[in-house]
Amino acid sequence: MEFPLSENFFAQVFEVVDWMPDWAMTLALLVAAAAVAVPIHSIAIRLLMRAFSGRAIYVQTLLRRTRSLTRTIILFIAFTLVLQAAPLSEGALSTWSSVLGALLCAIIGWTAISTVHIVSDVYLARFRLDLADNLQARKYVTQIRILRRVANTLIVLLALGAGLMTFESVRQYGVSIFASAGAAGLILGLAARPVLENLIAGIQIAITQPIRIDDAVVVEGEWGWIEEITGTYVVIRIWDWRRLIVPLSYFIQNPFTNWTRESASIIGTVFLHADYTLPVEELRECLGKLVKDDPLWDGKVAVIQVTDANDRTIEIRALVSARTSPDAWDLRCNIRERLVAWIRDNHPDCLPQVRSASIKGERAPISAEIDDIPAKDADDSS
DSSP states (O other): OOOHHHHHHHHHHHHHTTTSOHHHHHHHHHHHHHHHHHHHHHHHHHHHHHHTTTTOHHHHHHHHHTHHHHHHHHHHHHHHHHHHHSOOOHHHHHHHHHHHHHHHHHHHHHHHHHHHHHHHHHHHTTOOSSSSSOHHHHHHHHHHHHHHHHHHHHHHHHHHHHHHTTSHHHHHHHHHHHHHOSHHHHHHHHHTHHHHHHHHHHHHHHHHOSSOTTOEEEETTEEEEEEEEOSSEEEEEETTSOEEEEETTHHHHSOOEETTSSOSOEEEEEEEEEOTTOOHHHHHHHHHHHHHTOTTEEEEEEEEEEEEEOSSOEEEEEEEEESSHHHHHHHHHHHHHHHHHHHHHHOGGGSOOOOOOOOTTSOOOTTSOGGGSOHHHHHHHO
């Protein structure tokens, strides 16, 4: 494509600066083009922002998020026009053409990534993760975020490959590598195996969704919540604020526990040990009163059960349900504290204790407490 007006203008400029070397003149033209293009872009963005102020918030957001991209496009157009009229040799012009071709590939990739991000953000704007029942929102947010990262990776690889292939030397090298299909291809495949493995695992997780954002999971014996799912790893926020970093492929190849797979609600467990004489029915009534007064309880599950008994105590299990896993943790702690306080205040004799006794004329058991043996029996036994 030819631009007569621009060629006439540059011809007049060349007559004035004819004393400069070709490379210096080309560099000066590029700097001048950037000095003109950047202010024009800034003025255009301000005018558009002012034109859509207060009426189209999405247009303003689009302009802000694509400001760097549109500036790069304006610079690309300015550099293309300048280099067409620059006094370059055939070899230098070929090199600059390859550079512009690589820059064009980068701009196309950048545009594709920006489009993916904007479309996904607009779609996810309708979902809220701060609600109590956020299972559906977590499902779509997890799916879109993982697929977006996979798309970004593929776009970057394609844009990088296309940009490098604009250079003749790189293209010949790449063709020779792909044509060999021998040891080099095998080594490349083995080296890229972890990346490809996590990339495929990300696609599987996005489709099957064994985990979602904010799921309560137990991984490697650690209880926590899924905080972030990237293109290669998952960040788990453990209850004590530590972060457990796990590769994506782990959740495809290894078993783990997901407490909120089907619902955001979760049942918490509280274990207590008490004496056999504890009135369990009164403890059940106490639990019913406690959960009704606790705002963390979701009104579904509140159960007391005796789950075990040994030679000293009985094991009591309290089940309580909450809307979310963080609420369930706090509810468990509240119920445990209040049940222990109720037993201490109303039935202190039912707390775990060790009984011992001595029979007159016989040796006391080794486990007997000396302080519990009456003084008279102790004298007789001696």
